[in-house]
Amino acid sequence: MAELTAVVGIGQTRHAAKRIDVSQAGLVREAAERALDDAECTWKDIDAVVIGKAPDMFEGVMMPELFLNDALGGAYKPMLRVHTAGSVGGSTAVVAASLVQAGIHERVLCVAYEKQSESNATWALTISMPFSVATVVGAGGYFAPLVRGYIMRSGCPDDVGIKVAVKDRLNALKNPYAHLRIEDITEDMVRESPMLWDPIRYLETCPSSDGACAMVLTTEKLAVRCRNPAWVHATEMRSEPTMF
Amino acid sequence: MNPDEESLSAPHILEYTYRRSLGPVLSKFFTGLRDKKLLGIKRPDGSVLFPPKEYDPETSESLHEMVPVAESGVVKSWAWVPAPRAPQPLDRPFAYALVQLDGADTSLLHVVDAGREAAMRTGMRVKVRWADSTIGSIGDIACFEPA
Amino acid sequence: MSAEEKPDLVKVIRTPIRLEYTYSAGKSASRFLRAMKEGRLIGQRCPVDGRVYFPSRGSCPQHGVPTDGEPVELADKGTLVTFSIVRIPAETVPLEIPFVTVQVLLDGADTILMHVLSGCGLDEVHMGMRVRAVWKPKEEWEESVANILYFEPLDEPDADYDSYKEHI
Amino acid sequence: MREVAVVGFTQSPAKRRETVLNDTEIVIPMIDELKKSKNLKNEDMDFVCSGSCDYLAGAPFAFVMGLDAVGAWPPVCESHVEMDGAWAFYEAWVKIQMGYAEVALVYGFGKPSMGDLPLTLALQLDPYTQAPLWPDAVSVAALQARLCLEGGVLTERDMAEAARRDRRNAETNPYAQIKGDFSPEQILAEPYVASPLRRHDCSPISDGASAILLVAGERAKEYCERPAWVTGIEHICEPLDLNVRDLTRSRSTEMAAERAGVGRAAIDVAELAAPFSHQEILVERALGLGAGTRVNPSGGAMAGNPMMAAGLSRIGEAARRIWDGSAGRAVAHATSGPCLQQNLVCVLEGS
Numbered sequence: 001m002a003e004l005t006a007v008v009g010i011g012q013t014r015h016a017a018k019r020i021d022v023s024q025a026g027l028v029r030e031a032a033e034r035a036l037d038d039a040e041c042t043w044k045d046i047d048a049v050v051i052g053k054a055p056d057m058f059e060g061v062m063m064p065e066l067f068l069n070d071a072l073g074g075a076y077k078p079m080l081r082v083h084t085a086g087s088v089g090g091s092t093a094v095v096a097a098s099l100v101q102a103g104i105h106e107r108v109l110c111v112a113y114e115k116q117s118e119s120n121a122t123w124a125l126t127i128s129m130p131f132s133v134a135t136v137v138g139a140g141g142y143f144a145p146l147v148r149g150y151i152m153r154s155g156c157p158d159d160v161g162i163k164v165a166v167k168d169r170l171n172a173l174k175n176p177y178a179h180l181r182i183e184d185i186t187e188d189m190v191r192e193s194p195m196l197w198d199p200i201r202y203l204e205t206c207p208s209s210d211g212a213c214a215m216v217l218t219t220e221k222l223a224v225r226c227r228n229p230a231w232v233h234a235t236e237m238r239s240e241p242t243m244f
Numbered sequence: 245m246n247p248d249e250e251s252l253s254a255p256h257i258l259e260y261t262y263r264r265s266l267g268p269v270l271s272k273f274f275t276g277l278r279d280k281k282l283l284g285i286k287r288p289d290g291s292v293l294f295p296p297k298e299y300d301p302e303t304s305e306s307l308h309e310m311v312p313v314a315e316s317g318v319v320k321s322w323a324w325v326p327a328p329r330a331p332q333p334l335d336r337p338f339a340y341a342l343v344q345l346d347g348a349d350t351s352l353l354h355v356v357d358a359g360r361e362a363a364m365r366t367g368m369r370v371k372v373r374w375a376d377s378t379i380g381s382i383g384d385i386a387c388f389e390p391a
Numbered sequence: 392m393s394a395e396e397k398p399d400l401v402k403v404i405r406t407p408i409r410l411e412y413t414y415s416a417g418k419s420a421s422r423f424l425r426a427m428k429e430g431r432l433i434g435q436r437c438p439v440d441g442r443v444y445f446p447s448r449g450s451c452p453q454h455g456v457p458t459d460g461e462p463v464e465l466a467d468k469g470t471l472v473t474f475s476i477v478r479i480p481a482e483t484v485p486l487e488i489p490f491v492t493v494q495v496l497l498d499g500a501d502t503i504l505m506h507v508l509s510g511c512g513l514d515e516v517h518m519g520m521r522v523r524a525v526w527k528p529k530e531e532w533e534e535s536v537a538n539i540l541y542f543e544p545l546d547e548p549d550a551d552y553d554s555y556k557e558h559i
Numbered sequence: 560m561r562e563v564a565v566v567g568f569t570q571s572p573a574k575r576r577e578t579v580l581n582d583t584e585i586v587i588p589m590i591d592e593l594k595k596s597k598n599l600k601n602e603d604m605d606f607v608c609s610g611s612c613d614y615l616a617g618a619p620f621a622f623v624m625g626l627d628a629v630g631a632w633p634p635v636c637e638s639h640v641e642m643d644g645a646w647a648f649y650e651a652w653v654k655i656q657m658g659y660a661e662v663a664l665v666y667g668f669g670k671p672s673m674g675d676l677p678l679t680l681a682l683q684l685d686p687y688t689q690a691p692l693w694p695d696a697v698s699v700a701a702l703q704a705r706l707c708l709e710g711g712v713l714t715e716r717d718m719a720e721a722a723r724r725d726r727r728n729a730e731t732n733p734y735a736q737i738k739g740d741f742s743p744e745q746i747l748a749e750p751y752v753a754s755p756l757r758r759h760d761c762s763p764i765s766d767g768a769s770a771i772l773l774v775a776g777e778r779a780k781e782y783c784e785r786p787a788w789v790t791g792i793e794h795i796c797e798p799l800d801l802n803v804r805d806l807t808r809s810r811s812t813e814m815a816a817e818r819a820g821v822g823r824a825a826i827d828v829a830e831l832a833a834p835f836s837h838q839e840i841l842v843e844r845a846l847g848l849g850a851g852t853r854v855n856p857s858g859g860a861m862a863g864n865p866m867m868a869a870g871l872s873r874i875g876e877a878a879r880r881i882w883d884g885s886a887g888r889a890v891a892h893a894t895s896g897p898c899l900q901q902n903l904v905c906v907l908e909g910s
Contacts, residue, residue: 069799241630
């Protein structure tokens with residue numbers, strides 16, 4: 001690998017079901033400005049911008065990176081838009097890291113966001129198409145049968161989803177940016193929450209959020225001057241067929 | 245071609261009414277439209293961006309100082325639309341135009357209702373025709389008309 | 392909020408977007424749908440390993456090779472591989488809740504079909520149960536998966552777990 | 560920089576309306592043909608990257624089905640850009656530069672005939688102040704054309720001559736959609752479709768796909784006798800706002816060309832993806848091409864413009880002319896966004 005790379009700045013927005021206090025640009029800028037501050041740099045220090053988000057239909061803007069690029073210090077710079085569906089946040093960081101690792105740029109800003117409140121995520125994820133029969137509702141509709149299959153094949157205990165949900169919600173209480181903050185979360189509360197897509201209960205699902213996350217990545221030369229660089233040792237991603 | 249090979253096709257409508265939250269700058273801009281006032285925003289070099297953005301489109305620095313611009317201005321460029329499509333603002337032939345309002349240093353992309361193509365020319369003066377009811381929407385400017 | 396009330400600030404604008412498309416099913420789906428209109432279920436075989444894709448989308452997603460060979464006729468019965476009981480309504484799904492979505496491995500196919508199950512109690516639904524398609528009256532058949540109204544339990548012993556575990 | 564070459568290219572014929580295949584099915588034979596011609600197995604591919612657009616299909620995640628054409632078991636390292644395949648090419652080039660990959664497959668595909676493309680493209684504009692007015696892409700390009708014409712940057716005759724050149728060149732391109740020998744007089748006698756643009760000033764709306772194989776270093780020669788080496792590649796994005804950009808030049812193309820080293824030596828062939836005749840002239844000038852350059856021997860995007868594949872196809876068309884020895888140094892161009900907002904420039908050389 002040509003260049004050792006580090007994450008030298010991170011920023012997140014407050015996440016909420018509806019961030020109606022900000023525009024789309026305001027949302028991504030809230031995260032990006034925090035990442036720049038954390039990295040002790042400014043818009044003009046950025047060599048390239050990588051913008052990640054999943055379906056354009058969430059916000060109803062075709063290739064929204066085209067109008068957001070100049071909100072993110074990207075005017076007259078290289079800009080890439082990543083869309084790898086649900087994995088897009090991670091993929092965006094991987095692409096940004098690659099640009100530094102390859103020795104192409106010294107400092108890259110990446111931002112992934114979604115402003116799902118502009119539409120309705122369940123609608124946007126299961127737009128019904130001609131000739132098909134609609135048998136699922138939202139992402140949970142797709143995943144619930146697979147979750148059941150996983151439980152069967154792995155032999156994991158029935159309450160594993162409940163335990164994971166409680167663990168994550170407890171951790172979220174320590175995260176000032178978290179959307180869901182359920183102070184008195186318990187396993188019973190999760191177990192007794194409505195069963196939406198059996199075997200998935202309401203409190204076992206993620207919320208539909210408005211939010212953004214940004215990172216600044218740099219070369220080793222720039223990173224060693226930073227307070228606490230997080231070195232990127234390796235990245236990897238894999239995709240499987242939709243069915244077989 | 246063998247008709248049995250031809251793909252089946254069917255109408256598919258993608259339809260949704262998005263709710264776009266505005267943030268501080270666009271909120272003032274659209275509130276201004278509702279109240280029939282046009283607001284631009286000052287860039288660091290003193291020039292006025294209209295329509296306004298909450299950031300400078302070249303440097304990304306935040307912008308704050310909103311300033312009024314006039315209801316009339318000059319057509320900088322235009323394109324004639326002889327056969328408007330359903331969602332376009334006017335149902336008769338019109339022009340999309342870049343209109344630089346007096347007091348602004350950039351142009352607004354909007355429409356000019358000039359009746360016929362021969363009535364359009366770059367440099368012509370135009371003024372806002374407000375919609376019958378204004379709600380806080382770019383459509384509050386129904387169109388521009390020759391001044 | 393109506394315009395007359397003139398709130399202090401306009402904070403949200405509504406932007407209707409309507410785009411009209413002519414959706415095109417494509418070659419494989421059209422072949423499948425035309426067979427469907429005749430009450431036949433057809434899949435396509437992967438030329439590499441012979442697996443039968445149902446419905447086929449024109450290539451084997453495992454090997455990335457076209458599946459252009461002769462269609463394979465499948466039975467309208469199979470094994471319920473996995474399922475979910477759905478308890479939230481949606482405009483796009485014309486079913487009363489709760490309803491059961493199922494993944495069915497038709498006999499002779501190597502990939503699952505997503506559909507819905509009816510004809511038994513919710514507590515009777517289980518993995519491995521044998522099911523069969525319940526069709527609309529023949530005169531209503533169209534080029535649509537909706538010709539199958541739903542799947543219903545078949546009076547047969549459950550399929551052996553090993554026979555479908557790879558398809559979960 | 561690591562040496563990377565384009566060693567394989569397939570494209571579908573650009574069609575106004577593909578009546579048999581859906582968007583994924585247009586890709587399937589492209590990848591199959593590429594794999595067969597290069598004896599490429601799935602395990603040989605270190606990285607796969609694609610470019611497509613959900614709004615062309617009117618459905619989310621259209622690209623997920625595209626992966627069916629590749630074959631993804633065992634799981635593949637794959638990424639996707641909601642951009643023209645030329646940017647997927649760039650991402651693949653980056654993965655090779657960083658030493659992650661040696662062999663990469665790139666493809667782009669789209670079936671815009673399913674919708675009303677010029678109207679759909681209005682959704683690329685500012686969602687608050689512009690898109691609600693539905694300015695169609697032809698009208699938006701016409702605003703730029705008028706600025707160029709009235710600014711004395713070019714004439715309607717220049718535009719007609721660019722259109723003529725492309726359509727005439729396309730006569731020898733079996734994949735082209737619009738071809739023929741139309742005289743500038745003939746073109747100038749046509750009515751405007753969106754004044755000051757005539758039908759001939761516009762690229763066609765095309766369904767189509769293309770695929771490219773990129774290989775690093777010495778291994779490139781195993782796949783191709785005379786590989787087309789990527790000696791420079793860069794892309795630049797301008798602000799969206801039509802009102803803060805100088806629309807009478809393509810500054811982003813100028814910057815990308817400078818950084819990609821287009822001017823370091825003569826260019827034999829240029830393949831441009833500009834979808835309107837005036838834009839093609841702006842790009843040609845921004846690249847600093849001289850009289851010795853054959854522009855758009857394939858006809859360029861003006862002869863066939865499969866959205867999301869057109870830019871990638873330009874790289875393929877340029878590479879093809881390196882392979883067959885008809886060019887020693889070539890440049891390919893891709894564009895995205897209204898009025899040439901974002902541009903990519905790729906320099907290919909035979910040695």
